[in-house]
Amino acid sequence: MVSGLANILGIIIFSKMFTNKNLEKYDSLFDVRGNILIALWGFTYILTTNTHNNPIMFVFFLEKMLYVYNYYKALSTDLKNINSFWENDKLTYTFLILYGVIDLIFGLLFVYLFFVND
Numbered sequence: 001m002v003s004g005l006a007n008i009l010g011i012i013i014f015s016k017m018f019t020n021k022n023l024e025k026y027d028s029l030f031d032v033r034g035n036i037l038i039a040l041w042g043f044t045y046i047l048t049t050n051t052h053n054n055p056i057m058f059v060f061f062l063e064k065m066l067y068v069y070n071y072y073k074a075l076s077t078d079l080k081n082i083n084s085f086w087e088n089d090k091l092t093y094t095f096l097i098l099y100g101v102i103d104l105i106f107g108l109l110f111v112y113l114f115f116v117n118d
Contacts, residue, residue: 071100
């Protein structure tokens with residue numbers, strides 16, 4: 001439930017209601033279609049609340065790890081570009097600094113739920 005709300009509300013806020021062109025300029029993963037898909041994943045997380053020991057949790061884990069990989073790759077190769085947002089767009093900067101950490105936390109929760117019985 002919390003991960004779903006984080007996806008839905010987070011992407012609506014940080015994408016400025018799907019109008020934040022800076023996210024798209026930085027990474028095409030966060031264009032309008034990508035942001036809508038992030039919100040749809042959020043609804044999926046909500047609809048599968050309390051699903052333990054279910055393979056879908058492992059799929060959610062894998063999806064989150066793709067975002068974590070993208071985040072790590074960006075931080076390790078493009079931190080100067082990310083930091084350039086601090087002056088002009090603090091909201092985008094905050095998103096680019098935090099999204100991977102948040103996805104890692106929820107990804108670990110999903111993999112935990114995959115292995116835990118009710």
